[in-house]
Amino acid sequence: MDDAKTRSRRQILEVAAELLERRGAQALSTRAVAAAAGIRAASLYQLFGDKDGLLSALAIHAFDLYLTQKHTLSSSGDPVDDMRRGWDMHVDFGLEHPALYLLMYGTDRPGRRPPAAQKAQELLMTFLGRAATDGRLRVPPVLAAHLTLAAVTGVTLTLIGIPEGERDPEVSPRMREALIDALTTDTSPAPDSTLAARALALDATLSRADPATVPLRPVETALLQDWLQHLAH
Structure with missing residues (x-):
């Protein structure tokens, strides 16, 4: 073009x-x-x-606006705090652009989502990967991402459906903290930490590492990660 x-x-x-x-x-x-x-x-x-083509392009445009804001969130050094900031930015975007948000996350057909949504998912996985590497996640990053997206979109869509003057300001932060309590630990794991937390941390570290620096063949790395994921459950 x-x-x-x-x-x-x-x-x-x-x-x-x-x-x-x-x-x-x-x-x-x-x-x-x-x-x-x-x-x-x-x-x-x-x-x-046709109109469907316009709506699809508009959904991608909406995700581009969302990702532009999301990329302004630099790491604070605390991956759990970064999760909080990412949640708040997501909800704020939805309330600032409710019609666009409904187009982004209120799919008109089961199983259909704009391709640009994958970029947002990858960015969420980046935040959660940092938390897992630091030993702060209780569950694998992929599961944490699904739970986070379900919770934050549910809260945002619920708030969009309530007149602005009737929204309870405690809904979003309370749900955010309930989710974070369920997904994360208070601090990085100590040497005697649970086996699951240590397995998750090592799995996340391997996922983020440059393959050239890992002293294992790809098939061995894949096998080790499979074992680590079993230990994490």
């Missing part, structure tokens, strides 16, 4: 996002977006196909 088409596509998505947030999903017809963008409907169809 050439630069002119890329710019045109981005401008249309920005107009569509503004229209979605201002007037809701029912107002987001291809004709309305084309009119708001000052283009012919035929031009919009050339770029996005």
